[in-house]
Amino acid sequence: MNKNFNFSTSFRNSSLVKSVIDEIQKTITKKWTLMEICGGQTHAIMQYGLDQILPKELELVHGPGCPVCVTPLGQIDRAHAIAILPNVIFCTFGDMLRVPGSSVDLFTLRARGAQIKIVYSPLDAVKIAQENPDKQVVFFAIGFETTVPANATSVLQAKALGLKNFSVLVSQVSVPPAMNAILNSPLNRVQAFLAAGHVCAVMGYWEYHPIAQKYHVPIVVTGFEPLDLLQGILKAIQQLEKSEFFVENAYTRAVSEAGNQVAQRIINQIFEPCDRNWRGIGIIPMSGLGLRKEYEEFNAENRFQVGHIMTQESEICIAGEILQGLKKPVQCPAFRKICSPTNPLGAPMVSSEGTCSAYYRYAINVEED
Numbered sequence: 576m577n578k579n580f581n582f583s584t585s586f587r588n589s590s591l592v593k594s595v596i597d598e599i600q601k602t603i604t605k606k607w608t609l610m611e612i613c614g615g616q617t618h619a620i621m622q623y624g625l626d627q628i629l630p631k632e633l634e635l636v637h638g639p640g641c642p643v644c645v646t647p648l649g650q651i652d653r654a655h656a657i658a659i660l661p662n663v664i665f666c667t668f669g670d671m672l673r674v675p676g677s678s679v680d681l682f683t684l685r686a687r688g689a690q691i692k693i694v695y696s697p698l699d700a701v702k703i704a705q706e707n708p709d710k711q712v713v714f715f716a717i718g719f720e721t722t723v724p725a726n727a728t729s730v731l732q733a734k735a736l737g738l739k740n741f742s743v744l745v746s747q748v749s750v751p752p753a754m755n756a757i758l759n760s761p762l763n764r765v766q767a768f769l770a771a772g773h774v775c776a777v778m779g780y781w782e783y784h785p786i787a788q789k790y791h792v793p794i795v796v797t798g799f800e801p802l803d804l805l806q807g808i809l810k811a812i813q814q815l816e817k818s819e820f821f822v823e824n825a826y827t828r829a830v831s832e833a834g835n836q837v838a839q840r841i842i843n844q845i846f847e848p849c850d851r852n853w854r855g856i857g858i859i860p861m862s863g864l865g866l867r868k869e870y871e872e873f874n875a876e877n878r879f880q881v882g883h884i885m886t887q888e889s890e891i892c893i894a895g896e897i898l899q900g901l902k903k904p905v906q907c908p909a910f911r912k913i914c915s916p917t918n919p920l921g922a923p924m925v926s927s928e929g930t931c932s933a934y935y936r937y938a939i940n941v942e943e944d
């Protein structure tokens with residue numbers, strides 16, 4: 576790296592950004608469709624207008640990497656059923672409060688008197704359980720591999736403390752099975768992936784080699800700044816133009832092939848792969864991380880017997896197609912009309928990482944898409 580490179584400013588430096596865009600322009604000769612997996616990357620692309628300055632031959636579609644968006648409706652309704660119980664303190668990250676369930680959201684339930692607390696770490700929920708021995712404290716353990724180590728640590732800590740009033744409502748998911756599902760779909764349009772740098776910082780990228788080889792797709796591990804994203808796009812285009820398909824790391828300052836093995840050990844100690852329902856997409860085999868038998872005592876679904884809840888999705892929301900890269904938010908009839916961040920019909924409009932929310936906040940020239 577150039578010795579004049581400044582880590583706090585250069586990733587947004589306009590002349591460096593322009594040089595990579597010029598390189599992409601020189602490299603690209605055909606139409607290609609790339610998917611960024613991560614909702615944080617989607618927001619960065621829209622916020623910095625990268626979609627507006629890339630060559631027209633390149634289409635970016637947005638993947639299912641927003642954890643709030645893919646949490647299935649059934650699990651949201653289960654959260655609601657638990658949160659309204661009189662003896663429960665329900666703890667969650669703030670993003671989940673406005674996610675609509677079949678009838679209401681957690682925000683509404685809190686206004687009606689349910690004890691719902693926003694926490695910044697699952698360990699805060701463990702502390703609340705220690706401080707409230709006469710209450711059942713439940714943490715809504717959603718997310719991708721980035722949040723799972725902290726969720727696992729909370730279970731370990733609760734066990735070490737002998738807490739009988741702490742449990743987790745689990746809806747955790749893994750990225751590689753979702754990539755497989757997207758590529759297996761007969762409707763698939765994705766020809767290359769930008770893999771999420773923060774997930775790979777935890778998990779490494781060794782799991783992606785078989786995917787690149789099986790489906791002939793370049794997979795480039797990519798960060799979140801404009802220069803990171805453009806370099807990831809450039810590397811993917813270079814591979815596509817040469818008919819090469821392998822995993823490449825464009826985020827070496829944070830990611831190694833093996834990832835964080837301490838975090839992986841903690842994950843594997845508490846959780847194991849299981850089938851998981853993704854909101855709008857359906858069940859993806861072995862795409863979830865559920866509690867191992869040895870830790871079943873911390874499973875809120877069993878503790879509160881909310882396993883058999885029936886759900887009712889919005890008939891208008893096309894989030895499932897958006898999360899698979901098949902449609903864009905502007906193709907949803909509700910977008911900006913009856914669906915907005917203050918009145919969301921679906922999770923992608925609620926979450927700070929949701930694609931619909933990114934389009935609502937940042938998109939220009941999208942009506943003619």
Ligand code: SF4
Binds near residue numbers: 907910915924
């Ligand atoms: S704009 Fe609203 S209704 Fe349409 S897909 Fe997005 S969240 Fe669903």
